[in-house]
Amino acid sequence: DAGVIQSPRHEVTEMGQEVTLRCKPISGHNSLFWYRQTMMRGLELLIYFNNNVPIDDSGMPEDRFSAKMPNASFSTLKIQPSEPRDSAVYFCASSLARRVYNEQFFGPGTRLTVL
Amino acid sequence: AQSVAQPEDQVNVAEGNPLTVKCTYSVSGNPYLFWYVQYPNRGLQFLLKYITGDNLVKGSYGFEAEFNKSQTSFHLKKPSALVSDSALYFCAVAWGAAGNKLTFGGGTRVLVKP
Numbered sequence: 449d450a451g452v453i454q455s456p457r458h459e460v461t462e463m464g465q466e467v468t469l470r471c472k473p474i475s476g477h478n479s480l481f482w483y484r485q486t487m488m489r490g491l492e493l494l495i496y497f498n499n500n501v502p503i504d505d506s507g508m509p510e511d512r513f514s515a516k517m518p519n520a521s522f523s524t525l526k527i528q529p530s531e532p533r534d535s536a537v538y539f540c541a542s543s544l545a546r547r548v549y550n551e552q553f554f555g556p557g558t559r560l561t562v563l
Numbered sequence: 564a565q566s567v568a569q570p571e572d573q574v575n576v577a578e579g580n581p582l583t584v585k586c587t588y589s590v591s592g593n594p595y596l597f598w599y600v601q602y603p604n605r606g607l608q609f610l611l612k613y614i615t616g617d618n619l620v621k622g623s624y625g626f627e628a629e630f631n632k633s634q635t636s637f638h639l640k641k642p643s644a645l646v647s648d649s650a651l652y653f654c655a656v657a658w659g660a661a662g663n664k665l666t667f668g669g670g671t672r673v674l675v676k677p
Contacts, residue, residue, distance in 0.1 A: 452606070479663055491607075491653065491667040504664065539606055549595045549614050549662040554606030 450474075452555035454540050460561045466528040469558045472521055473542030481552060482515055482525050483539040491539075497523065498545060530562045565590045565658045569668035577676055582644040584671045586637045586654030595657040596637040597665065598628055602650045610652075613637060624648070644675045 453472040461467055473480050481496040495505040497517045505515070512531070517523040527534055537559050541552040566589045576582050588594055595614055599607040611622025618630045628639045637654060654668040 481663075481665075490669050493664060493666075496663055498661075498663070504659070541606070543663070545661055545663060549612065549657050551597065551609040551612060552607075552665065553609070554599075556604070556606050 452540055452542055452553055454538075454555035454558050456558060457556060458559045458561075460563065461530055462563050463531055464529045465562075466526065467530045467534075467560060467562075469525040469538050469540075469560070471523045471525070471540030471555060473523070473540070474553055475521070477542035477544050477553070478520070479543045479545040479550075479552075480517060480523050481541040481543075482523070483541065483554075485537045485539060485557070486535075494525070527560075530560075532562045535560055535562050565656045565666045567654050567656050567666055567668040569652075569654055569671045571671050572669075573672045573674065575674050575676065576644050578646050579643050582639075582641040582648065582673065582675070584639040584652050584654075584673060586639065586668060587635050588637060588654075588656050589635065590656055590658065592658075594630075594632075594635075594637075595662055596628075596630065597655040597657060598622065598626070598637075598639050599653045599655065599667075600650050601653065601670075607653060610639070644673075646675050646677050649673055649675045 455470045482494040494507045495515045500517045515525045537557045539557045541554045543550045543552045568587045597612045598610040601607045613630045621627045655665045
């Protein structure tokens, strides 16, 4: 199994630019999560999907952030326009939510730097 | 509100010695607790979880954790630490309708010296 795949692994952009992060969950998993990790705030859940439907986006910081899951094998997290305070490592994770409290499998992350 | 505290930013231990990483929790209702490990430039990896049953939970790589309801703790332990155990460890509590939401502690960096 290839695990959760994220791209790009590193992204450097200038303030005001649009940034799109991509995630391919583990095949067969039906829940997908986007997290952000910073030194100041630690690991934060931004949004999660169940069966491609957004269930809880209460962690999305502002309207500049949006996430989509057009099908079971692909999700994007978009930031438009980006700001320096968005610099962080963004993780995607997936799980099989056939029963509750299943462990989540994390991708390697995308390190985003906004100049 | 659900919360998890990891009181130690860093734990130093000599190789071969026992390793303990502390975690305390605060939840309304039953606690569902997880430990994850993060190696440099990698995503988090699941180690073990407590949902119900035995208070001593065994997980990957020789790790185990003890659930203590009276002390609201879920400490991670390994009898004999390896240099390769050096990493960042996160305790987390699951909550929400399907237990899908994880709230993480701040993490504890473990350094195992040869």
